[in-house]
Amino acid sequence: MIGQGKRFSSLPVELRDAVTAVRGALVAVAMASGLVNLLMLVGPVFMLQTYDRVLPSRSIATLVGLLVIALVLLVVQAGVDVLRSRLLARIAEIFDETIRGAVFDSVQHAALSRPNGDGLQIMRDLDTVRGFIAGSGLVAIFDLPWTPLYIIVCTLFHPLMGLAVAGGAVALALITVAAELFTRAPTRSLVALASSRRQMAETAFHHAPVVHALGMQQRMGELWSERTQAYLNAQRVTSDLTGTFGSASRFLRMILQSGVLALGAWLVINQQATAGVMLAATILSIRALAPIELAIANWRSFIAVRASVGRLAEALTAVPSRSAFTPLPAPKNEVRVTSISLTAPATDAVVLHEVSFALRAGNAVAVVGPSGSGKSTLARALVGIGAPVRGVIRIDGATLAQRDPRALGPSIGYLPQDVALFRGTVAENISRFAASPDAIKLLAAAREAGVHELILRLPDGYETEVGDGGLMLSGGQRQRIALARALYGDPFLVVLDEPNSNLDSEGERALIHAIARVRARGGIVVVIAHRPAVLQAVDHMLVLNEGRMQAFGTTAAVLPLLVPKAPQPTPATAAEPAPAPARRKRKKDVEPRQNA
Known part of the structure; x- marks a missing residue:
């Protein structure tokens, strides 16, 4: 016994x-x-x-x-x-x-x-x-x-x-x-x-x-x-x-x-x-x-x-123990990242080293860098997917571990790189399958993402079944509906991982407008960007390379650092004459002989 x-x-x-x-x-x-x-x-x-x-x-x-x-x-x-x-x-x-x-x-x-x-x-x-x-x-x-x-x-x-x-x-x-x-x-x-x-x-x-x-x-x-x-x-x-x-x-x-x-x-x-x-x-x-x-x-x-x-x-x-969380107010001021190091999913290999930055309400930052530099890993950490091995992420002074994930969820908007829609209707996906979805918030999110008219053109409108993973929709439609889901309920922190990878020009305009709306209402936007069109909607840039932060600051200050400088001509090259017409003439003289 x-x-x-x-x-x-x-x-x-x-x-x-x-x-x-x-x-x-x-x-x-x-x-x-x-x-x-x-x-x-x-x-x-x-x-x-x-x-x-x-x-x-x-x-x-x-x-x-x-x-x-x-x-x-x-x-x-x-x-x-x-x-x-x-x-x-x-x-x-x-x-x-x-x-x-x-x-x-x-x-x-x-x-x-x-x-x-x-x-x-x-x-x-x-x-x-x-x-x-x-x-x-x-x-x-x-x-x-x-x-x-x-x-x-x-x-x-x-x-x-x-x-x-x-x-x-x-x-x-x-x-x-x-x-x-x-x-x-x-x-x-x-x-x-x-x-x-x-x-x-x-x-x-x-x-x-x-x-x-x-x-x-x-x-x-x-x-x-x-x-x-x-x-x-x-x-x-x-x-x-x-x-x-x-x-x-x-x-x-x-x-x-x-x-x-x-x-x-x-x-x-x-x-x-x-x-x-x-x-x-x-x-x-x-x-x-x-x-x-x-x-x-x-x-x-x-x-x-x-x-x-x-x-x-x-x-x-x-599973980490879920102790009783002290209720904290919904975040509305800042996101501060202090010297975080992150590992890749399911491995112990550190892919992001000592990254630090801070964003205030109304800021939007574009995270740029070559593939494999840790951008998506950073996006996952910001929304609480995977804890840093070193450093800390704070939202309004509280770490993510101090907040109840269920209470923090409505304050987070996340659009992953691999767009994932769930089997159900468009309305259910946008409203995050809420037991009692708010129709006003649902339509507001769709309009903010610029997808309301697109949804109305679907066979059953908001009640259209999207299929497993959203297979009943095109890539662009899935991405724009997932953007509306990320914006549902006016979340404070919106993290978008390559949100324009499948968008046409109309979709990109809607994305830029959505980012501006989030900033205008006092939210914070983090955008993982490869295409330059989104840069016009942000006021900060974060440059990552090989897992390390190369630069962070305002767009006006960081963007010139990314533009390659034109090579300056040497004095010997500048002193040489350049008789362009004569060269073109010789080229014309050669061509008939080649054809012959």
């Missing part, structure tokens, strides 16, 4: 809370299981009394009385069994409801910290645990402790019968241990192969246009087929092992049943037991071994749920 207490206390608080929420119901299930197993004695006892009392006395009244009592008890048993099944289903739902929010947060954290991993595995792990709770696996666990009761009853019939049933139980327990040792590694491998196969299929599905255009269907199909075959091979090995141990347990149960019947017959012949005892002991031997056999049949589920609980605990532990 002490070891179990230590193991429970080592679990993440979310898992402990989920278990605590269903602890009372599990106690009720345990009590129901006890009653069900006690009532399992009704059949053997009825058979014993029928053979040993009714048949010798030929009493119809005794038979009817015993039959009525048995029927009533069996009805109670059936009702309690149904109640137990329903209670387990409700327990599974309560467990899921208690922990699902933390699991979703863990999925989001995994997507940000390990983008190359299978972040959705933890959701499948939750499904595995919930299915185990509601299934027969947990029933087997609750029934196992009652096996000794049946062995004791058989021993009361005759010590040899109790010894035979106990020997069968020990043999089945050894099979269970062997199943654990032989199936643990294959089951773990099966989970990894299933994840790899699923990721390959999802990649081909989400990038189907590219796969089709580049003629990669056959190769992608081969890769998926290879991973599927590896998964099926592992599944076959696991299934063969589980089936072998299951067949062995059934064989042993049949041998034990026949052995107990033969032993009872021998005892009857030697007048050491009655016929009723012989048959009752045979039935009890079957019931005594049934929980062990059920456990062996569910052993693959036991291993899977144990691995799922381990992954759940690991994933939930990895």
Whole structure:
């Protein structure tokens, strides 16, 4: 019990809370299981009394009385069994409801910290645990402790019968241990192969246009087929092992049943037991071994749920603890970046070194520099995606870690480089899927982004479905709708990562107008820029090169530093005559000879 207490206390608080929420119901299930197993004695006892009392006395009244009592008890048993099944289903739902929010947060954290991993595995792990709770696996666990009761009853019939049933139980327990040792590694491998196969299929599905255009269907199909075959091979090995141990347990149960019947017959012949005892002991031997056999049949589920609980605990532990945040006012004054160094997603390689700058309300800065200089990494850090390894980002004096991300979210507008729209309508995407979207804010954001007229030209206007990732729209339409989403609710800090990469001249004019509107209402805009058109809308520039800040200041001061200076002519070159007409004449004289 002490070891179990230590193991429970080592679990993440979310898992402990989920278990605590269903602890009372599990106690009720345990009590129901006890009653069900006690009532399992009704059949053997009825058979014993029928053979040993009714048949010798030929009493119809005794038979009817015993039959009525048995029927009533069996009805109670059936009702309690149904109640137990329903209670387990409700327990599974309560467990899921208690922990699902933390699991979703863990999925989001995994997507940000390990983008190359299978972040959705933890959701499948939750499904595995919930299915185990509601299934027969947990029933087997609750029934196992009652096996000794049946062995004791058989021993009361005759010590040899109790010894035979106990020997069968020990043999089945050894099979269970062997199943654990032989199936643990294959089951773990099966989970990894299933994840790899699923990721390959999802990649081909989400990038189907590219796969089709580049003629990669056959190769992608081969890769998926290879991973599927590896998964099926592992599944076959696991299934063969589980089936072998299951067949062995059934064989042993049949041998034990026949052995107990033969032993009872021998005892009857030697007048050491009655016929009723012989048959009752045979039935009890079957019931005594049934929980062990059920456990062996569910052993693959036991291993899977144990691995799922381990992954759940690991994933939930990895999520930074969300302590109670002191409510802070919405930001409205400044953004200050002090000596921050940032790493690339999912790596420890520092890609941005010692960057510092400050922006006041109404400022707009263009972050420029060659590809790979850390511009997008900086944009992600400004909106709270990835904490700096050194330095600090403050908004109105408070660090991002001091603010509740859910409360800060409405004050942040973000347009990523890879425009991501969610499956839903245009209105839902712009309003950030708000439970009660504000129509006034929705239309204001669309007009501020200059996309209102474009949306009205769509088949269903604001109710047009955009598809997964916005595939139903063009690149420019997706980018302008995502810009409206970034502007929804008049956020204080708006970070735009290459917002004009897919825009035409009309879209660029709308973008410049949107930046001016944000500045006019006292917001701050950070624009990752490669095209020069956006520079006319900003008043500051930040130059990055090879992960380091080269310059920061007003546009008027920094822009001349980026213009290459024309080479000055040397004195010797300046003194040479330049008879251009004569040179052109010689060129004309040469051309006929070349043609000839």
